[in-house]
Amino acid sequence: MFDFKAIGDALIACDEDKVLGLVKSGLDQGVAAKDLLSRGLIAGMDVVGERMEKEEMFIPEVLVAAKAMSAAVQILKPLLAEGDTGAQGRVVIGTVKGDLHDIGKNLVAMMLESAGLEVYNIGVDVAPDKFVSELKARNANILALSALLTTTMPMMKETVAAVAKAGIRDKVRILVGGAPVTQAYAKEIGADGYAPDAGSASKLAKSLM
């Protein structure tokens, strides 16, 4: 039985070499990439979040843990891909203004890409106007917004409003997600869909087209 907790423990200890070694060893043993992600890395990151909240871990340490997680995700990336290239569509994805969290957003971008969509990942702390200009420049038909902070969720609403103000709302499906976001919130702000995780985000994006 593979020790998933060891991955989380190494992440909490901010030991990137150990995290990568355990992930590689899991793959060598035939453990599924999605399990290494959800039962190892994401479970570990949840504990990091709890410790951060209790001030048992501080921002510099959390950044090191986040870097280790991103490096591990890069190893898993080709294996998490769905390999379905049948869908078409152009997606602009980013984390909303004021918010610097990008690990989950990058996972969503990766899953959308592997579902055959053309993905423009425009980073973090993205202002509503920037989303609008990228949507126009890329002639995109899906906008994917991520927020990890309750304080930045309202920026999703502002972004939806900016898309409408720019006169392109009827051409763009808007998908929202991130830990504090809910289906009810998506509805409230006039988004077209909400997904709780990267896998369902890619399914939803395809169904919205």
Ligand code: B1M
């Ligand atoms: Co921050 N942080 N953080 N943080 N951080 C949280 C989010 C927090 C829950 C921790 C806590 O207190 N328990 C808390 C938010 C509380 C709240 O508002 N509800 C918090 C806070 C408070 C803060 C600061 C304010 C701390 C401070 O400065 N005092 C600060 C804010 C900075 C800013 O953004 N302006 C801050 C800073 C940071 C770091 C920079 C140190 C670092 C981010 C590094 C980085 O991303 N490159 C960081 C981290 C790492 C976290 C935690 C520990 C982990 C987040 C993560 O990457 N999770 C987090 C606690 C937690 O989540 N348990 C926390 C793993 C990732 C795979 O999950 O991002 O949830 P997640 O993505 C999921 C789903 O949400 C979904 O799919 C993914 C999985 O498949 N999803 C989508 C995400 N986007 C989606 C979009 C979609 C669909 C699904 O459609 C478009």
